Amino acid sequence: MDYPFNLKGILYFPKINTEYDSIEGTIKLYNNQVFVADNIKEVIPEFLMLLKGVIDCPDLPLNVSRSALQNDGFVKKISDYITKKVADRLTGMCKTKREDYEKFWDDINPFIKFGVLKDEKFAEKMNDYIIFKDLNGKYLTLPDILKENEEKHKNQVFYVTDEKEQSQYIEMFKKEGINAVLLKHNIDAPFITRLEQKNPDVKFVRIDSV
Secondary structure: OOOOOOOEEEEEOOOOOOOHHHOOOOEEEEEOOEEEEEOOOOOOOHHHHHOEEEEEOOOOOOOOOHHHHHOOHHHHHHHHHHHHHHHHHHHHHHHHOHHHHHHHHHHHHHHHHHHHHHOHHHHHHHHHHOOEEEOOOOEEOHHHHHHHHOOOOOOEEEEEOOOOOOHHHHHHHHHOOOOOEEOOOOOHHHHHHHHHHHOOOOEEEEOOOO
C-alpha cells in the first residue's frame, strides 16, 4: 500500500477441503518486522481471518488496548483498505485472467462467499464476479444461468449439493438438456438465501426437489 498507509504484506487463500467449517486462517501482524500478534480483528476484516499471510504496519498503535483500536479511525481505514485491495485483486483477475480465476474458483469461492455475507462493501464489489460451475464444468454468472433457463424455467436456478447422491437426477437433467450448478460447500446454504433476498424474482431449486 502507498500513502496514506505505510503497510506491507501478503495474504493468500489456502487450499481447503470441501468442509467449510474446518477452515482456520492465520494472519500474523508485525510492527517494523517485530512480531506483535496473530489475527487482530480490529485491523483485519473478519472474513479475511480465514486467509493466511503476514502484515507489517509500523503506523498502527499496537501498544494500546483493543478497545482503543476499535475506536481508532485510522485503524478502521486500514481495515477498509485491505478489503478493497483484496476485492480489486479478485475482480482484476476475473477481468483480465478469467482462465486463472476459474481455475482457482473451486478453492477460493468459500472465502469470497463468506466475505459477501459478512461485508457489504466487499459484496458490492464482488457481486458481478461470482461464478457458478455447471454440470459440464463450465463457469457461468447468475445472469448467464437465468438466460439459459429463460425459455423453460424462467427465474429458476437448479443446483446440486452432492454429485454422488444426486447422480440419477443429474443424468435426468442432462438428458432433458436442463443445466444445474454445483453448490456443495456448507457456506452455500446461507449464500443462496442471500442471493434470493437480493434477487427476489429468482428461485434456487435443489435438483432432487419435487
